[in-house]
Amino acid sequence: MKSKFAVFALITFGLLTWGLYAAMIGAPTEATMGPVQRIFYYHVPCAWVMLLCFPANFLASVAYLAKRNPLFDAFAVSTAEVGVVFCTIVLIQGPIWAKPVWGIWWTWDARLTSTLVLWLIYVSYLILRKFSTGGPNPVLSASLAIFGCVDAAFVWGAIRWFRTQHPQPVFGSGPNSGIDPRMLHAFFINLAAFTCLGILLVWLRFMLEQARQKVEEAHAMKALASPAKVAR
């Protein structure tokens, strides 16, 4: 297990390095936006990892409620945490790019708003996990994850229909319109690299959570064996 993890970590590191070179040196500078456009090579892959993590969290939560296997719970917490991290990165990168290109840090545009609400929902999920150490926490958090995921669909609709539409910022020629092949190359390497990084982080967090579960179990067994020490 450990050697597999080390090999995978090396591959990820290699891909990230290659991606960094391709994005910063290999790809040409975009004509209208200038160097700031290079953030796309990181922004989109981060959003992609986030969109992989949250549905995975939902599936793991449903699986936990159905089977009550602690492995599913460990997977749920890992994907939620990594998802929130990447969602945070996306929310920070967005304004960095938007300020020079749109002239504003933030706009209540549908995609930005729904990403922010998604972030809020999953942060509340992590807070619930934090506050309920021990005891019934996996079941409670799995239920919240199901509510959160269903809610995400409503968030998507509500924001499109009920937010007053602000003037849409003009996008520069997006990555799909007559893009330089070197740009596409840099983009796909980074997409692969960040997918690997996401998997690597979830994997690491998953092993950590399993270790935590084992320690907790050992503590419980020890407490059962010597009742006098429980009070401590």
Add this chain to the structure above:
Amino acid sequence: MTFAATLKNTLAKDQRLEWRSKDAINSMLFFALLVVVIFSFSFDLSPEESRLIAGALVWVALLFAAVVALNQTWARELRNSVLDAYRIAPAPLESLFLAKTIGNFIFVGVLELVIAPLFVVFYNLRSIGPVYDLVIASVLGNWALVVNGTFFGAISIRTRSREVLLPLLLFPISIPALLAAVNATTNTLTGEGSVYLPLVFLAVYDVVFTTIGLFLFETVLQAE
């Protein structure tokens, strides 16, 4: 006990307890009054401006005030281990959830009845659209708040921090319902835009979350 009997008895018990002690309803009303007064001090509005933002203000005031009642829902059952008694009782737990939700719906409904005239007075409101749209919006929005609030109340009561946690869980989930309710209210008050779409949205939201709540409630209450 059957589903209907449990529902009726729990609801009657909660109402009797609350209207005798008035713990939740008094603090909720006073809290909402404070929010209304503070908002009207903070903004100096013309009638047109107040029509535009009163919908948002009234729903924010309701959301904050409702938390007071929602926290009371389950905290009351901790005394004398009533919650544990519920868990071992051979009664359908879904009816307990439904009774608690209907109870909270009544409390927040009373709150709405008191708050609405206050808003009309303090903000010089006069609705341009039909008033029955406002009534439908308040009923559907109220249910959306309390059905999730009752469910998350049952979750937060099982954690270390209890009362603090409920708004942290409830508010993010309630954002879409709140947007729809505010949209319906503002569109009615200003007489512009569609009221139909947000009301249908709220109705769907209510049905979906009531179903998930009923479905998962037993799991949450029996969680070890």
